[in-house]
Amino acid sequence: xxxxxxxxxxxxxxxxxxxxxxxxxxxxxxxxxxxxxxxxxxxxxxxxxxxxxxxxxxxxxxxxxxxxxxxxxxxxxxxxxxxx
Numbered sequence: 001x002x003x004x005x006x007x008x009x010x011x012x013x014x015x016x017x018x019x020x021x022x023x024x025x026x027x028x029x030x031x032x033x034x035x036x037x038x039x040x041x042x043x044x045x046x047x048x049x050x051x052x053x054x055x056x057x058x059x060x061x062x063x064x065x066x067x068x069x070x071x072x073x074x075x076x077x078x079x080x081x082x083x084x
Contacts, residue, residue, distance in 0.1 A: 003074040004029040008037055008056060010067035026073070033071050041065060 001022050006029075009016040019036050023029040034048040041058055049057045050069060058065040 002029075004033075005072050005074060006033045006036060006069065008040075008067055008069035010065055012068075014067075021071075029071060029073070033069070037069070 001024060004021040004023055006019045006021055007016045017040055019033075021029050021032045021036070023032055030050060033050065035044070037048050037056055037058060038044055038046045043058065046059050050071070051057070054068055054070060056067055056069040
């Protein structure tokens with residue numbers, strides 16, 4: 001199972017939050033990333049949009065948080081062997 005790395009922050013002056021996610025594929029990693037971002041802000045289950053531009057939006061209506069995020073896959077051992 002591949003490991004994905006999620007990092008996110010609400011402003012450039014904030015220290016980024018780093019989380020490792022084990023997921024079967026990109027879709028599973030995105031789903032887990034959405035849940036982690038919501039939980040970190042104390043709003044489990046709240047909608048989170050991950051934009052292709054590397055931004056996220058948590059919430060809707062009167063309460064919204066936005067910030068930067070990055071979700072990357074760690075190369076698997078077979079991918080590393082192919083690079084050698």
